[in-house]
Amino acid sequence: MDPTRDTAETRDLRERARAFFHDNRPSDPGFKLPQTFLEVESEEQFLWLRAWQKQVYGAGLLGVEWPVAYGGKGMPSGSQRVVAEEMARAGVPFLVNRIGLDWAGPTILAVGTEEQKQRYLRNILSCDEVWCQGFSEPGAGSDLASLRTSAVRSGDHYVVNGHKVWTTQALWADFMILLARTDPSAPKHAGISYFLFPMKSKGVSVRPLVKMTGEGGFNQVLFEDVEVPASCLLAGEGDGWRLAVMTLAFERGASEGSATGGSLAAGGEVARLVALAKKVSRDGRPASEDAVMRDRIAELAIEEEALLASALRARVPGLVEERPLALPFLGKLVATEFGQKAAAVGQELEGPLAQYAFGAERAADGGHFQRAYMNSFGFTIGGGTSEIQRNLVGERILGLPKST
């Protein structure tokens, strides 16, 4: 009845996960780790994070809901979230192959051929193959369906030409989920196809971008007459938009089917704020004793509670059937905007110290919150901006007329 309580099965998994993350917490690598999977910028970071994911998978804690035949554990829905909660609780590093685990993987699982499932899924979990996403283009952001990268069929292969942008982890990726136009004469949504594209192909070049935090992570990817086998196509020609919408639903927080438990609302930021509030002082006392600061943090803690409750509701299959889009959209919209607010309050706690760049020796909490604040925009913009999310909720859930 009480959905916050474990069942016998999840209790066992939780205990195993808790023990594992306690006993195997990685030691400091001696270099700066990225805050999220969007900021992996160096090979040493990437290799270190890949080893960590391999270790988690080796312990039987990743892909637990995926079928055994594809490297998973075949456990019931909701199991992976238990692991995600324990990861958040232990504060261990994130899983680097996020795009494979949560976006590409579930899409392949849903619509791939048996051969494709066998070929790709296990290596996603083990991190032997890393994935990136080729959706956005310089001219196709919020209006994704206007994309112009082309894939022209020629015998038993396609020839790809075009330009993708905001491509996280493209520098290391083995594969890309690629949207390309296969039929330029069809209406814009109908002419798109979805490819499982090998990144190491001849004619692919990757150019890193630098973010306002000074970090890398995003890239541009250019395709010049790249030939890939026709078997790279997922589902049929022209099915690309339907599959893109499916992938975006996973990206926006649908937890069903994702390999990491879709942890947009896994929490942890409030605990970090409380810890900081105890360390910094205000009027000669710890900020945690200041009434105004306590109020600020309590409000965030309650909003975090509301997000967690929404995440619990998103797990109830009946509800997801009733309004399939509502909760994932809310998760993405609210969780990302929440992250921004929490980071802003973190900087208020720091006071003048908030002027330090992250990584500065004397910055409070290593400058975590100023870095999180700047990086939070990657989440309110990526995967469909908050404004596009609002358009979709308005039209599809509230049934409002299309805006003019």
Next chain:
Amino acid sequence: MNFDLTPDQKLLESTAASFVKKESPVSRFRALREDPVGWSKSLWKTMAELGWIGLAFPESAGGLGGSFVDVAILLEQFGAGLLPEPYVPSVLAAGTAILRAGSAEQHEAYLAPLIAGDTSLALAWAERGGRYDPTWVETTATKKGDEYVLQGEKIFVQNGHAADVIVVSARTAGTPGDTDGISLFVLPRDTEGLRITPVNTMDGHKAAMITLAGAVVPGANRLGPEGAAAPVLDEIMDLGAAAACAEGLGVMRASLAMTVDYLKTREQFGVKIGTFQALQHRAVDMFIRAELAKGTSILASVKVSDPDPAERRFAVSAAKVELAICGRYVSQQSIQLHGGIGITDEHDIGLYFKRMHVLNALFGDEEHHLARFAAQPAF
């Protein structure tokens, strides 16, 4: 209402929804605003016959042994139709006081007729100096032989204007703010020295201000041991707050539905105003707020029955704060998006707005619950 409703609960939900639609459309509440009682005894009886009052009580006390989640399912539907019958004051407030503190004889005497729908009750706990603290009891009960003499004042007693029996908290020892020394007494409304002054609350409901001027109460009318009522009142505060959250879900749902409907029909500049992105995004933000409050409300309705008071308080305070924030947003925007017609008495949206305003003030407002939440040891 959901996390995962049972088939019985789904049936309860649809029964209550169609009952409210048929028996108590908003026009009924609108008309009852002019009535001195403000609700209907015959509808109360029907609700009892449907088993809805008994639902909140265990079988040992003559009830049907439902859970608080069952009750919350009802309250959400009541909120959606602004049903004015005194469910929360009778059943959850006074009823729980009698259930928890009373003897088997007292259950028989007071709960049996309530469950049958023949009486309604009220709980007089709030005082002028106490805001939302039920231990702030200045009212005294002085023992004289086998009787107690009650002296003091109680404010905003929900259903106090109509209740057959009023449960009153009074101090048999200690000073205001002490947990020890608070006792509960059952007073029939014709008790001498019990003065009931009806008051119209801003949302069109009724309550009473109560004066106890040397009211004499037999010792047999004390509920439970002398001076030990604070934990019962503490639990009732959380039940009441969780109930306000459940009712608020219905209020928000109806406000949002009316507003979205208005956006789809009202035309300006030659088009439906719902085509304007500025208004669409506002409506989406209303929807988001309503959904967020739904999550915390459901969690509170599950956790309010938790035997650990700390768990109970955490979930209930979070939900009540979220109700205040989200409910305020939804109801403010619902008026704003209706434009001029929204500020008239003639339009129903204002009735929902005012109910949300009063729900915030019942059983602890935002400030109260935020402070309580922040005072938790874990925080």
